[in-house]
Amino acid sequence: MPYEIFLAIRYLRSRQRRRLARVTAFIAVLGIAVGVAALIFALALANGFSEEMRDKILRGTSHLTVARNDGQAMREYQEVASLIRRSDGVVSAAGTTYDGAVLIGPRASAYAVLRGIDNTAPQVTADIARTIVAGSVDDITKMRGDNHDLPSVVLGSELATRTGLKAGDSAEIIGAHGGFSAAAGRKRQVLVAGIFSSGLFEYDSTWIYLPLEAAAALSGEDHAAAVVSVQVTNIYDVKQTAARVQQLLGPSYTTVDWQEANRPLFTALAFERRIGLVIIALIVLIAALNITTTLVLVVMERRREIAVLGTLGATARSIMSVFIIEGAIVGGLGAAFGVALGALAILIANHYHLVSLPAEVYSISNIPLRLHGRDLALAALVAFVLSVLATIYPARAAARVRPAEMLRAAN
Numbered sequence: 365m366p367y368e369i370f371l372a373i374r375y376l377r378s379r380q381r382r383r384l385a386r387v388t389a390f391i392a393v394l395g396i397a398v399g400v401a402a403l404i405f406a407l408a409l410a411n412g413f414s415e416e417m418r419d420k421i422l423r424g425t426s427h428l429t430v431a432r433n434d435g436q437a438m439r440e441y442q443e444v445a446s447l448i449r450r451s452d453g454v455v456s457a458a459g460t461t462y463d464g465a466v467l468i469g470p471r472a473s474a475y476a477v478l479r480g481i482d483n484t485a486p487q488v489t490a491d492i493a494r495t496i497v498a499g500s501v502d503d504i505t506k507m508r509g510d511n512h513d514l515p516s517v518v519l520g521s522e523l524a525t526r527t528g529l530k531a532g533d534s535a536e537i538i539g540a541h542g543g544f545s546a547a548a549g550r551k552r553q554v555l556v557a558g559i560f561s562s563g564l565f566e567y568d569s570t571w572i573y574l575p576l577e578a579a580a581a582l583s584g585e586d587h588a589a590a591v592v593s594v595q596v597t598n599i600y601d602v603k604q605t606a607a608r609v610q611q612l613l614g615p616s617y618t619t620v621d622w623q624e625a626n627r628p629l630f631t632a633l634a635f636e637r638r639i640g641l642v643i644i645a646l647i648v649l650i651a652a653l654n655i656t657t658t659l660v661l662v663v664m665e666r667r668r669e670i671a672v673l674g675t676l677g678a679t680a681r682s683i684m685s686v687f688i689i690e691g692a693i694v695g696g697l698g699a700a701f702g703v704a705l706g707a708l709a710i711l712i713a714n715h716y717h718l719v720s721l722p723a724e725v726y727s728i729s730n731i732p733l734r735l736h737g738r739d740l741a742l743a744a745l746v747a748f749v750l751s752v753l754a755t756i757y758p759a760r761a762a763a764r765v766r767p768a769e770m771l772r773a774a775n
Contacts, residue, residue, distance in 0.1 A: 400702025459589025471528025695751020
């Protein structure tokens with residue numbers, strides 16, 4: 365073992381006349397551990413919130429939206445969807461609508477967004493089926509019976525609660541497209557076939573899934589879709605898929621991917637993550653300064669021994685290395701304990717659902733903490749680097765001790 369490492373460990377373990385230094389070393393380890401745990405927890409919280417928002421947003425909307433450049437309804441949506449499905453990276457493509465409406469229930473009326481579902485999109489129906497909490501989604505992809513029967517719809521859970529509707533009830537929908545003067549001609553009775561709960565408040569409080577034909581009729585555009593909704597294989601390669609689809613369809617159509625549509629939200633979340641990282645890293649830095657205090661005390665107590673090392677031929681670099689290694693050991697112990705403490709806190713928080721939010725404010729009611737291996741490595745590395753930097757001043761002070769003057773003063 366190099367003598368620098370041997371001396372660093374010996375100084376840490378020594379129990380003679382070093383009670384104050386041991387206390388400050390323990391506080392330094394504890395402070396770094398708490399700082400690292402807080403950093404890991406904050407990163408996991410930011411990951412969980414961002415990924416939960418992304419997953420819930422994509423569960424209700426398309427990965428890629430295709431629309432006409434002139435903004436008109438797409439009567440040729442079936443041909444366009446069939447063409448898009450041939451492109452590499454596309455899982456499904458189907459026409460859909462997003463139109464405003466008023467839903468009238470026994471308790472109250474409420475604004476709603478009509479999402480038309482094409483019967484050629486089994487993947488969309490399957491995604492909706494996973495969120496059903498009452499009733500069924502089986503009938504919303506087709507008109508029931510003849511034209512006199514009621515079309516089936518699926519309501520968001522918050523919207524159903526607000527209007528007093530439940531599965532099996534009938535309700536009225538007034539299409540808002542075209543203004544109030546034309547609304548009376550677009551009133552339609554519907555049957556509530558099911559209730560869904562996506563976990564995203566904006567969807568659960570406003571969305572209504574219904575057959576595309578019924579949604580198009582309420583919007584005043586029979587046998588047409590507003591856009592074509594596209595699901596892709598890899599959501600992170602959506603821009604490449606969008607470029608292929610754009611090239612396939614030509615300049616008459618435009619594409620908007622999920623990253624572009626939600627750019628303000630995810631940019632804000634990424635900014636908050638960076639700010640949180642900087643703030644908690646400052647907390648770790650403050651904890652690491654305890655290492656400076658500890659090593660200053662060690663240098664003061666070990667000046668005679670440092671002088672003896674100098675007379676025996678130890679270089680200034682070797683003496684600096686002793687105290688840098690000692691600080692690195694303290695920082696490494698603090699980082700290790702912090703990683704364990706942070707991982708344990710995340711497990712407990714996820715098990716007992718400790719991080720809950722008001723859904724009407726933050727859209728989601730519970731945040732699962734998502735811990736990534738790179739975040740553990742980042743938190744430990746930040747703590748270790750700051751701990752090593754905190755040793756530079758006391759290590760340089762130890763290296764500047766003059767053996768002759770110190771030994772003369774000791775005599």
